[in-house]
Amino acid sequence: xxxxxxxxxxxxxxxxxxxxxxxxxxxxxxxxxxxxxxxxxxxxxxxxxxxxxxxxxxxxxxxxxxxxxxxxxxxxxxxxxxxxxxxxxxxxxxxxxxxxxxxxxxxxxxxxxxxxxxxxxxxxxxxxxxxxxxxxxxxxxxxxxxxxxxxxxxxxxxxxxxxxxxxxxxxxxxxxxxxxxxxxxxxxxxxxxxxxxxxxxxxxxxxxxxxxxxxxxxxxxxxxxxxxxxxxxxxxxxxxxxxxxxxxxxxxxxxxxxxxxxxxxxxxxxxxxxxxxxxxxxxxxx
Amino acid sequence: xxxxxxxxxxxxxxxxxxxxxxxxxxxxxxxxxxxxxxxxxxxxxxxxxxxxxxxxxxxxxxxxxxxxxxxxxxxxxxxxxxxxxxxxxxxxxxxxxxxxxxxxxxxxxxxxxxxxxxxxxxxxxxxxxxxxxxxxxxxxxxxxxxxxxxxxxxxxxxxxxxxxxxxxxxxxxxxxxxxxxxxxxxxxxxxxxxxxxxxxxxxxxxxxxxxxxxxxxxxxxxxxxxxxxxxxxxxxxxxxxxxxxxxxxxx
Numbered sequence: 001x002x003x004x005x006x007x008x009x010x011x012x013x014x015x016x017x018x019x020x021x022x023x024x025x026x027x028x029x030x031x032x033x034x035x036x037x038x039x040x041x042x043x044x045x046x047x048x049x050x051x052x053x054x055x056x057x058x059x060x061x062x063x064x065x066x067x068x069x070x071x072x073x074x075x076x077x078x079x080x081x082x083x084x085x086x087x088x089x090x091x092x093x094x095x096x097x098x099x100x101x102x103x104x105x106x107x108x109x110x111x112x113x114x115x116x117x118x119x120x121x122x123x124x125x126x127x128x129x130x131x132x133x134x135x136x137x138x139x140x141x142x143x144x145x146x147x148x149x150x151x152x153x154x155x156x157x158x159x160x161x162x163x164x165x166x167x168x169x170x171x172x173x174x175x176x177x178x179x180x181x182x183x184x185x186x187x188x189x190x191x192x193x194x195x196x197x198x199x200x201x202x203x204x205x206x207x208x209x210x211x212x213x214x215x216x217x218x219x220x221x222x223x224x225x226x227x228x229x230x231x232x233x234x235x236x237x238x239x240x241x242x243x244x245x246x247x248x249x250x251x252x253x254x255x256x257x258x259x260x261x262x263x264x265x266x267x268x269x270x271x272x273x274x275x276x277x278x279x280x281x282x283x284x285x286x
Numbered sequence: 287x288x289x290x291x292x293x294x295x296x297x298x299x300x301x302x303x304x305x306x307x308x309x310x311x312x313x314x315x316x317x318x319x320x321x322x323x324x325x326x327x328x329x330x331x332x333x334x335x336x337x338x339x340x341x342x343x344x345x346x347x348x349x350x351x352x353x354x355x356x357x358x359x360x361x362x363x364x365x366x367x368x369x370x371x372x373x374x375x376x377x378x379x380x381x382x383x384x385x386x387x388x389x390x391x392x393x394x395x396x397x398x399x400x401x402x403x404x405x406x407x408x409x410x411x412x413x414x415x416x417x418x419x420x421x422x423x424x425x426x427x428x429x430x431x432x433x434x435x436x437x438x439x440x441x442x443x444x445x446x447x448x449x450x451x452x453x454x455x456x457x458x459x460x461x462x463x464x465x466x467x468x469x470x471x472x473x474x475x476x477x478x479x480x481x482x483x484x485x486x487x488x489x490x491x492x493x494x495x496x497x498x499x500x501x502x503x504x505x506x507x508x509x510x511x512x513x514x515x516x517x518x519x520x521x522x523x524x525x526x527x528x529x530x531x532x533x534x535x536x537x
Contacts, residue, residue: 007429009378059373059375060366060369060370060375064362064365064369068362068363075394075395078360078362078387078390078394080390081390081433082366085380088379092380124435127432127435130432131383133429134429
């Protein structure tokens with residue numbers, strides 16, 4: 001049975017969330033997005049329906065956060081709460097409905113990034129943890145770790161220094177390079193702490209992209225072969241779970257075209273009612 | 287990171303790169319700032335806005351630097367709230383969070399700096415509105431209180447207490463129909479807007495009543511004549527101004 005970090009939101013039901021929630025975490029420039037962009041087509045090729053999501057992609061608050069960040073007057077408490085709004089909107093309206101429909105949800109950053117950013121900005125760690133206590137505990141957190149020294153060239157030679165990624169709102173002075181170093185080092189220290197507390201699986205993100213991807217593939221496969229998923233698949237295809245231990249084998253047993261319409265829905269994003277607004281979670285009052 | 291420090295909070299070891307959080311941002315604490323913060327609370331139709339506006343005029347006539355801040359009015363956030371309400375996208379949780387975000391922006395950029403500058407700040411609705419509404423929508427009581435941990439504690443929080451039927455009577459004559467979230471139609475208490483409004487506001491009143499002892503709200507009988515209420519409010523406000531040496535007076 002899936003769990004949250006302590007609280008349930010009104011109307012939140014955890015009983016039938018058959019999908020898998022996989023988090024890819026890491027600091028700015030660690031290659032999270034690149035990896036997710038490779039993982040998604042690979043999983044779809046295997047026949048899994050995949051939802052990918054990430055910060056500021058909510059219908060509700062995404063645009064508002066982008067606009068607020070254009071100016072230089074977004075305070076640290078406001079920022080933390082705006083991101084929390086974005087997170088909960090996606091949690092309730094995208095992530096939970098997708099998990100209910102048996103999707104694999106790949107999320108580019110999760111509450112850990114949001115907590116790290118808030119804590120580095122001086123927010124009370126107990127306060128920010130409390131806000132995210134209704135977040136689902138994921139099936140796995142893959143932490144792409146990169147030292148600041150390795151991170152700097154990646155950032156400089158790809159997109160340059162960004163105001164917020166350099167913590168210009170956190171550190172005094174105008175030196176973007178110095179602030180970038182200080183801010184990213186503080187984030188990294190916080191991430192390392194969180195990685196122990198929340199049992200991240202750490203990957204060395206300085207390695208070749210293909211090598212990191214191969215490692216991620218192996219780890220994701222292990223998650224998919226975990227018991228709850230196998231039970232779910234066997235229910236969907238009325239098959240003994242023991243026969244589907246091997247990935248190749250199972251990939252073959254999930255033909256999207258030949259399966260009957262009854263269980264076909266779980267592997268098609270469109271048929272699974274995931275259009276915006278469809279999975280809106282209204283509370284049920286006694 | 288020479289300002290960094292480590293400490294333990296519950297089970298977590300915590301690292302503060304910037305030193306510990308500013309104390310006035312925690313635990314709804316007494317802010318110890320030179321300014322004064324007066325807030326009015328109550329259900330729609332209780333007459334609290336009228337009272338606050340009368341207080342505002344009086345304070346200005348006395349020469350104080352007075353600033354007024356309204357619920358749900360942050361320039362950075364209100365478009366998002368509007369979008370959520372218009373498209374009916376808000377759940378109890380996101381309703382709660384977006385209003386907290388709006389409030390945070392006003393606290394950070396307006397209310398706290400003004401209190402530091404010695405202003406008299408007047409708020410039409412404050413954190414108690416969020417506590418009442420969010421809990422009426424099914425949010426956890428403790429969670430919502432913790433969420434607003436960063437708020438400054440008001441000098442006085444007035445609660446304008448009025449029987450539900452009186453408030454509804456005042457409202458139905460003044461307008462045509464209720465809005466979706468205002469009537470609590472999002473939580474499905476009733477399909478009839480007026481009935482839903484009645485039930486939802488009833489829950490809110492229950493929450494307010496619980497908060498009177500919890501937060502020491504100052505109760506004003508909102509069925510009394512406007513002038514009598516205002517005289518009471520001014521009497522109480524006055525005592526908090528006399529002791530304030532650092533209050534900013536208009537030039």
